[in-house]
Amino acid sequence: MATITLKGNTINTVGNLPKVGSSAPDFTLTAGNLSKVSLADYKGFKLILNIFPSIDTGTCAASVRQF
Incomplete structure (x- = not known):
């Protein structure tokens, strides 16, 4: 597990x-x-x-546009 920060929030990853x-x-x-x-x-x-x-979900579509 790794710890990352997303929009100021600490999140633990799987793996x-x-x-x-x-x-x-x-x-x-x-x-x-x-x-x-x-x-x-x-x-x-x-x-x-x-x-x-x-690409049909809002979150996934946003990640593609922002990348």
Whole structure:
């Protein structure tokens, strides 16, 4: 568990946050064109992952706009 601050409020996470500079575990995601992509597809690139459950909810939609 890690402790973070969100809008001035202390929140405990489930699980641990990754260490700065650590590599992400391999993954497979669906791209915008519905093809499958994995971490290996981005080898040699700097990559930011912004993953959200659904654009149909106000909270998730707001997180995408603010990111």
